[in-house]
Amino acid sequence: MPEPYRGALSRQPQRPLVVVDDPEAVELTGPVFGAADVTAIDSDLTRQHPGQPLGQRITVSGRVVDRTGRPVHGQLVEIWQANAAGRYAHRRDQHHAPLDPNFTGAGRCLTDDQGHYRFTTIRPGAYPWGEHSNSWRPAHIHFSLFGTAFTQRLVTQMYFPGDPLLPLDPIWCGVPDADRQRLVAAYDPELSVPGRALGYRWDIVLDGGPR
Amino acid sequence: MTLEPTPSQTIGPYFGHALPHPAGGRIAPTGHPDTVTVHGRVLDGCGAPVDDALLEFWQPAPDGSRTGAPGSLRRDPVDGTAVGRDGVAFTGFGRVATGADGGYVVRTLRPGGVPYLSVCVFARGLLGNLFTRAYLSQAADPLLSSLDARRRATLIAVPERTGVHRFDVRLRGDGEHEETVFLAFR
Numbered sequence A: 001m002p003e004p005y006r007g008a009l010s011r012q013p014q015r016p017l018v019v020v021d022d023p024e025a026v027e028l029t030g031p032v033f034g035a036a037d038v039t040a041i042d043s044d045l046t047r048q049h050p051g052q053p054l055g056q057r058i059t060v061s062g063r064v065v066d067r068t069g070r071p072v073h074g075q076l077v078e079i080w081q082a083n084a085a086g087r088y089a090h091r092r093d094q095h096h097a098p099l100d101p102n103f104t105g106a107g108r109c110l111t112d113d114q115g116h117y118r119f120t121t122i123r124p125g126a127y128p129w130g131e132h133s134n135s136w137r138p139a140h141i142h143f144s145l146f147g148t149a150f151t152q153r154l155v156t157q158m159y160f161p162g163d164p165l166l167p168l169d170p171i172w173c174g175v176p177d178a179d180r181q182r183l184v185a186a187y188d189p190e191l192s193v194p195g196r197a198l199g200y201r202w203d204i205v206l207d208g209g210p211r
Numbered sequence B: 001m002t003l004e005p006t007p008s009q010t011i012g013p014y015f016g017h018a019l020p021h022p023a024g025g026r027i028a029p030t031g032h033p034d035t036v037t038v039h040g041r042v043l044d045g046c047g048a049p050v051d052d053a054l055l056e057f058w059q060p061a062p063d064g065s066r067t068g069a070p071g072s073l074r075r076d077p078v079d080g081t082a083v084g085r086d087g088v089a090f091t092g093f094g095r096v097a098t099g100a101d102g103g104y105v106v107r108t109l110r111p112g113g114v115p116y117l118s119v120c121v122f123a124r125g126l127l128g129n130l131f132t133r134a135y136l137s138q139a140a141d142p143l144l145s146s147l148d149a150r151r152r153a154t155l156i157a158v159p160e161r162t163g164v165h166r167f168d169v170r171l172r173g174d175g176e177h178e179e180t181v182f183l184a185f186r
């Protein structure tokens, strides 16, 4: 088990958070998004360029709910990820792996009435990072979520089942034991598209929110 | 039923091609005469600029409405490119990435009913997001009045000239400068 990732010390507050216990706090409401904020193709990361991206085509879907199990409907889900070779279409990523001209690796969708989201993409590659010598991030997809309250705002990462890099990853291992597995998607044959894509299910529970 | 929440994870360094959107800091409708500019820098505990932070803003409309409106990150339905706001609707939501100098700018309208903008901070090296508030005035407010003067000052968006306020976010104190007050909600 690696030393868990604790982040950059110089960027982390030293003082305790100040608790706001105010039923009128603006943060108990939140922004909304609508049909004009997304197009149908935004949720299919394999169709954003003239050609097909390289890599294993997958679907990733699940439900977004709050802690009481209520679906978060009509809300924005955004994802971003590396390409199949483990490289981001981002200037600062200088990993010596090829960019894919047919893959940007960013997508978005709105959840449906039951809180479901669904993306079609390719399985991202693992990539090296500078945490320690020969450290590799397991394949992951970054997720950004909104609830009904700004307090529910969540940015996190989804992992793939059975990845041998997981127990070696300081970032995944930085999450307490009991919570870690909830960041790992499940392979779900029901979500696979015959002859086309492997299906993964990952449900998300947003914290906080209006009482 | 109480479900365990999904843990948060760092936003990492590579969100820039995915999350920021055109004119994400231009919350005020185009050319609105009451536009207020809020700008500043995000700084770390050494006073160094944080050049890969993402700031989000959420606020009531000037009439006090807290429902927001869609359209913060409109896409072109033909080619899918991001076209940004329509310049008319007040969505109440802003999103800006910091520049190489750690700087950001938002242009908005004063929120109705409260004196503050809600601010959510994401950055590489943070395990989760941080919440704070940028107060555009020091009107009576339960949070401000609960803090001592030095701490309270970190939440004030200082007027520089008419319609322009400065609000720096200091992620960690450096001994000389007070660290920004960050919030948890019950």
Ligand SMILES: [Fe+2]
Pocket (backbone or CB within 6 Å): A137, A140, A142, B012, B014
């Ligand atoms: Fe990543």
